[in-house]
Amino acid sequence: MLDQARMQGREVALDGLSMRFGDFTAVHPTDLTIRAGEFFSILGPSGCGKTTVLRAISGFAAPSAGRVLIGGDDVTALGPNRRPTALIFQSLALFPLMTVWENVAFGLEARGMARAERRRRADALLELVALEGQGDKRPAQLSGGQRQRVAVARALAVEPAVLLLDEPLSALDLKLRQHMRAELKAIQRRTGVTFVYITHDQGEALTMSDRIAVMNAGRIEQVDAANVIYDRPETPFVATFVGEQNVFEGRVESVAEGFAAVATPQGRFRAIDRAGLAPGEAAAVMVRPERTAPAANAPSDANRFTARVERIDMEGPYLIAHLRAGDAAAALHVPNLAGAAAGLTGAVEAAFRPEDAAAFRPGGRARG
Amino acid sequence: MAELVRAYGRGLAAVFAGLTAVWLVLMVALPMANMTKRAFTLEIRDGPSAQMRVELERARQQIAVIDFDIAAAETEIARGSAPAAAPSPSDPFAGLTGRASPGMAAPSPGGGGAEPPEARIERLRAERAEAVAAIPAMAAEVERLRAGEDARAGLSVENFTTMSPLHWRVFGLTFLYCVAVTTIALVVCYPVAYAVAQAQGTGRAGLLLLGLVVPYAINELLRIFAWTMILANNGILNGALDALGVIDLEGGETIRWLASNGSVFAVMVYAYVLFMVFPIYNAIETLERAQIEAARDLGASVWRIHRRVVIPHAKPGIAVGCIMTFMLSAGSISVPGLVGPGLHPDWFSQIIYRNFFEAANWNVGSARALMLLILSTAFIIGVMRAFGVGVKEIAK
Numbered sequence: 001m002l003d004q005a006r007m008q009g010r011e012v013a014l015d016g017l018s019m020r021f022g023d024f025t026a027v028h029p030t031d032l033t034i035r036a037g038e039f040f041s042i043l044g045p046s047g048c049g050k051t052t053v054l055r056a057i058s059g060f061a062a063p064s065a066g067r068v069l070i071g072g073d074d075v076t077a078l079g080p081n082r083r084p085t086a087l088i089f090q091s092l093a094l095f096p097l098m099t100v101w102e103n104v105a106f107g108l109e110a111r112g113m114a115r116a117e118r119r120r121r122a123d124a125l126l127e128l129v130a131l132e133g134q135g136d137k138r139p140a141q142l143s144g145g146q147r148q149r150v151a152v153a154r155a156l157a158v159e160p161a162v163l164l165l166d167e168p169l170s171a172l173d174l175k176l177r178q179h180m181r182a183e184l185k186a187i188q189r190r191t192g193v194t195f196v197y198i199t200h201d202q203g204e205a206l207t208m209s210d211r212i213a214v215m216n217a218g219r220i221e222q223v224d225a226a227n228v229i230y231d232r233p234e235t236p237f238v239a240t241f242v243g244e245q246n247v248f249e250g251r252v253e254s255v256a257e258g259f260a261a262v263a264t265p266q267g268r269f270r271a272i273d274r275a276g277l278a279p280g281e282a283a284a285v286m287v288r289p290e291r292t293a294p295a296a297n298a299p300s301d302a303n304r305f306t307a308r309v310e311r312i313d314m315e316g317p318y319l320i321a322h323l324r325a326g327d328a329a330a331a332l333h334v335p336n337l338a339g340a341a342a343g344l345t346g347a348v349e350a351a352f353r354p355e356d357a358a359a360f361r362p363g364g365r366a367r368g
Numbered sequence: 369m370a371e372l373v374r375a376y377g378r379g380l381a382a383v384f385a386g387l388t389a390v391w392l393v394l395m396v397a398l399p400m401a402n403m404t405k406r407a408f409t410l411e412i413r414d415g416p417s418a419q420m421r422v423e424l425e426r427a428r429q430q431i432a433v434i435d436f437d438i439a440a441a442e443t444e445i446a447r448g449s450a451p452a453a454a455p456s457p458s459d460p461f462a463g464l465t466g467r468a469s470p471g472m473a474a475p476s477p478g479g480g481g482a483e484p485p486e487a488r489i490e491r492l493r494a495e496r497a498e499a500v501a502a503i504p505a506m507a508a509e510v511e512r513l514r515a516g517e518d519a520r521a522g523l524s525v526e527n528f529t530t531m532s533p534l535h536w537r538v539f540g541l542t543f544l545y546c547v548a549v550t551t552i553a554l555v556v557c558y559p560v561a562y563a564v565a566q567a568q569g570t571g572r573a574g575l576l577l578l579g580l581v582v583p584y585a586i587n588e589l590l591r592i593f594a595w596t597m598i599l600a601n602n603g604i605l606n607g608a609l610d611a612l613g614v615i616d617l618e619g620g621e622t623i624r625w626l627a628s629n630g631s632v633f634a635v636m637v638y639a640y641v642l643f644m645v646f647p648i649y650n651a652i653e654t655l656e657r658a659q660i661e662a663a664r665d666l667g668a669s670v671w672r673i674h675r676r677v678v679i680p681h682a683k684p685g686i687a688v689g690c691i692m693t694f695m696l697s698a699g700s701i702s703v704p705g706l707v708g709p710g711l712h713p714d715w716f717s718q719i720i721y722r723n724f725f726e727a728a729n730w731n732v733g734s735a736r737a738l739m740l741l742i743l744s745t746a747f748i749i750g751v752m753r754a755f756g757v758g759v760k761e762i763a764k
Contacts, residue, residue, distance in 0.1 A: 060661060081667045093658035097680045107666035158666055
């Protein structure tokens with residue numbers, strides 16, 4: 001089975017690709033290389049142009065400029081039916097009037113394969129996605145997760161070199177979504193097909209992807225592995241769009257050894273300089289709430305600030321203490337252990353390490 | 369019903385139910401029942417009973433004439449004592465005192481006196497008795513014949529079986545023509561409906577639809593007349609051909625477009641095109657665009673996309689469009705009447721029309737109409753079978 005499912009993933013390259021619709025530029029000129037056989041996600045808020053990039057790769061939209069290369073071949077001029085790609089639609093777009101196996105085998109039917117062979121292949125693919133024996137049902141008789149898997153099997157049936165997924169999990173409930181993440185990842189590993197996954201859900205992107213491209217307003221801001229994106233964001237947008245940030249705005253006092261010292265109304269904070277800041281410049285220091293903690297056990301060089309606890313939210317595994325320090329709102333995450341919330345009342349002193357904080361120029365942050 | 373009451377209250381629900389009942393009974397059931405009854409009732413107009421009745425009537429008139437003659441003869445006898453044979457001038461109304469005017473009396477009183485009035489009365493009385501004696505027998509004969517005819521007429525399929533071979537041929541041809549019109553309309557309308565349904569942006573689709581609908585604001589007869597203007601011998605089409613130098617109108621060279629199958633088809637497709645476009649458009653419009661894209665992405669050709677994805681989805685719409693176009697063209701009287709007179713054979717609807725309004729033979733007309741109804745119903749069932757759609761899907 002595993003050998004049968006093995007396919008040949010290929011590299012996708014965007015060479016100066018740009019997409020304009022009238023006066024509106026959906027995608028600014030972009031260079032991007034997606035490696036063969038990797039699980040690649042394009043993460044961004046709605047309207048950032050990620051779906052347009054996907055449609056350019058699949059061939060449904062013609063680029064205004066630039067080229068699309070798959071496995072080194074220029075496919076810019078080819079239609080979607082002639083590219084070695086398969087697209088999984090957000091709505092799945094299963095054919096409701098065909099049975100499940102006919103859905104899966106549709107691409108093979110279009111290639112003129114004999115019925116018996118089609119059925120055999122469809123059954124093998126249904127096994128791959130754990131839907132044995134469901135071939136004669138209609139899509140409407142399946143559950144949401146099962147329909148999802150039919151869509152995957154249908155796309156894999158044509159043995160694509162690149163599988164494009166357009167937010168296919170957005171319609172599922174949370175548990176199913178988490179389950180499907182693991183399943184998609186496993187299918188990707190087993191088949192070796194290049195997955196290009198479009199999503200606005202950072203959780204999906206972070207858990208599944210080998211690499212993530214974060215997109216904003218038609219531009220790719222950073223392409224990196226999940227941990228790099230999360231821990232070392234290069235732009236204020238990436239920093240604030242992926243995960244949460246406490247933000248303290250102020251003015252740079254000095255820059256030394258890659259660290260900037262920023263004077264803010266909440267205190268003088270040292271943070272990694274991510275923007276090549278100069279003294280005197282306005283800056284924003286960002287630190288994640290889970291790297292912010294009550295100051296009791298903080299090392300001596302930690303940045304400290306005092307704040308008032310406004311309320312404590314229960315998140316399950318951890319508690320979120322919402323703080324107010326002057327004009328700035330901040331939060332800190334406390335593991336949900338016995339007595340964790342005990343000291344979190346009134347005025348508290350919080351601290352974070354300079355290595356966990358980043359200084360950017362203000363502006364360009366994700367809204368939210 | 370309970371749901372209606374809950375949704376609209378007792379009063380409105382009663383009004384709905386009442387209107388529905390009125391519609392069902394007065395508009396559907398009663399006319400249909402009447403037509404069916406007439407269709408199966410033979411009305412014998414010149415059968416033997418009718419001839420016998422004419423003879424009976426004649427005999428009765430004969431008796432009346434004899435009565436006149438007897439009365440005249442009696443008047444003569446009454447005046448017999450008077451010397452003058454002619455009415456006396458002093459008594460100018462003498463002739464009016466009798467039961468008939470003198471002029472009506474067959475033999476002139478002064479007519480040579482070949483037969484004396486007494487003898488004439490005798491003869492006339494004998495004749496009258498003979499005639500009166502014959503009447504009951506004739507009346508009985510009429511009744512007997514009528515009874516025979518009624519027995520035959522009461523419930524009869526003769527209105528159907530006596531249809532002439534020519535009319536059967538027209539019946540068959542009408543069916544074939546209507547199938548052809550439906551097919552042509554489908555072939556023309558499917559791409560149009562698909563294009564409109566797939567048009568990007570509501571503006572373009574709206575414009576396309578408007579372009580289709582606006583011509584239908586014009587009365588159907590005018591739309592057909594517009595075509596006769598185009599297709600006439602000295603019409604726009606021949607004029608255009610003349611301008612292009614294909615034919616020479618001045619030299620009397622014309623192409624006869626009217627009164628041909630082709631023009632009847634063309635005009636009929638035009639006349640009923642919307643009834644095909646709209647159901648198909650509505651059906652295709654509900655097809656998720658992503659399904660077409662998915663099929664394309666999986667490598668399907670345009671033909672396969674339509675055969676496997678679009679047409680199966682649009683089936684109910686196609687079935688409704690075919691049924692409507694077929695029914696309308698089968699019942700159409702204006703198009704073949706205006707475009708096709710002359711060379712083109714009659715449409716069956718024209719035969720029905722003439723039976724009702726020219727021959728005034730409603731029973732035969734009803735029979736023909738019933739045949740057309742059965743044909744249409746058979747077509748509907750056939751189409752629904754062929755497309756594998758039920759009433760439920762069509763209702764959608």
